[in-house]
Amino acid sequence: MAIPTRRSVEMVLEQWSEPHLKQNLIAAKAVRDIQCEEDRIKVQLSLGFPADAYGAELSAMLQQLLREQLQVSRVEIDLGWDVRSHAVAGTVKPLPGIKNIIAVASGKGGVGKSTTTANLALALAAEGARVGILDADVYGPSQPRMLGIDQQPDVLENKRLKPLENHGVQVMSVGFLVDEEAPVIWRGPMVTQALTQLLNGTAWQGLDYLLVDLPPGTGDVQLTMAQKVPVTGAVIVTTPQDIALLDARKGVRMFEKANVPVLGVVENMSTHICSGCGREEHIFGAGGGARMAANYELDLLGELPLDIRIREGADAGKPIVLTDPAGTLAQAYGRIARNITAKIGLTPIDFSASFPRIVVHEV
Known part of the structure; x- marks a missing residue:
């Protein structure tokens, strides 16, 4: 039996595509070191996306792959991850305390965008990431109810708001500042000003990802996010229904015109499985999200069913990712969250924080 070499290990890894990166680990620059002995291989990996929960699954896949291909009995996978701050469009600079901002948008209301945002945030927290949610739906804030938070934020000494936290997720919403049943009757400029103050006036604590739950449509809030906020990328949530897809396409076009990368499409309410008979039905149509993603050369990040447990969990302040994590x-939701962050991990890194600040003084 031939002794494995570093090159033989690399050749095996080059033939295997990691499901979330959509490329091999060598090309993704995730392999940090390879050590080979007579009957032992050790591979050191560093992923660009959080993988505390996924790490064991990935390690098991690689161990089986290398054992079978190289006929060795011992394969060790040393897996770590590191979330970096990635580049954003234009001249907008990253915000203090936030490495990456992900805008979660939809062209139409009622497609489950807020529920998706909450569950994705919790899925990322389960992977070990430090996550926050900015509830930018000023007229209909729902994150306080979905995440089970019923209090007002504290004002710190520097007059910034301390984000409220539950289930390991930092949250800020206008819903914390007004009564739950009180309507927010503001004109467009007031809404955008409130959004900017909530984003910049919150003392976010070392976030890897801030998910921004946008209101439906392509109005003032969306334009403010696209033009004035350092958004790393946008995720479009839709249902397979033609009407929802029509509006979702407008959201894609808006972000494209603002040079904000669209990370992909999430198709919500893809199917419904009857709890009584088990029959699966495409009550909103079939394959709409996939066709839209293909038309715009985007990734279909995942499909989610119409399930009563998702709605019940959101209403109770305990989303399904918490109540039934396995x-x-x-x-x-976990696969979609990893697809999003893996794609971010492949984008250029922002090095602005590494450069020294140069000050010129007159002599």
Whole structure:
């Protein structure tokens, strides 16, 4: 039996595509070191996306792959991850305390964007990431109810707001500042000003990712996010229904015109499985999200079913990712969250914080 070499290990890894990166680990520059002995291989990996929960699954896949291909009995995978701050469009600079901002948008209301945002944030927290949510839906803030937070934020000495936290997720919403049943009757400029103050006036604590739950449509709030906020990328949530897809396309075009990368499409309410008979039905149509993603050369990040447990969890302030973390629904949200962050991890890194600040003084 031939003794494995570094090159033989690399050749095996080059033939295997990691499911979330959509490329091999060598090309993704995730391999830090390879050590080979007579009957032992050790591979050191560093992923660009959080993988505390996923790490064991990935290690098991690689161990089986290398054992079978190279006929060795011992394969060790030393897996770590590091979330970096990635480049944003234009001249907008990253905000203090936030490495990456992900805008979660939809062209139409009622497609489950806020529920998706909450569950994705919790899925990322389960992977070990430091996550926050900015509830930018000023007229209909729902994150306080979905995440089970019923209090007002403290004002710190520097007059910034301390984000409220539950289930390991930092949250800021106008819903914390007004009564739950009080309507917010503001004109467009007031809404954008409030959004900017909530974003910049919150003392976010070392976030890897801030998910921004945008209101539906392509109005003032969306334009402010696209033009004045350092957004790393946008995620479009839609249902397979033609009407929802029509509006979702407008959201894609808006971000494209603002040079904000669209990370992909999440198709919500893809199917409904009857709790009584088990029959699966495409009540909103089939394959709409996939066709839209293909038309715009985007990734279909994942499909989520119409399931009563998702709605019940959101209404109760305990999303499904929390109440059934090992279930199929939580696993689906986990895969989508990893698809999003893996794609971010492949984008250029922002090095502005590494450069020294140069000050010129007159002599």
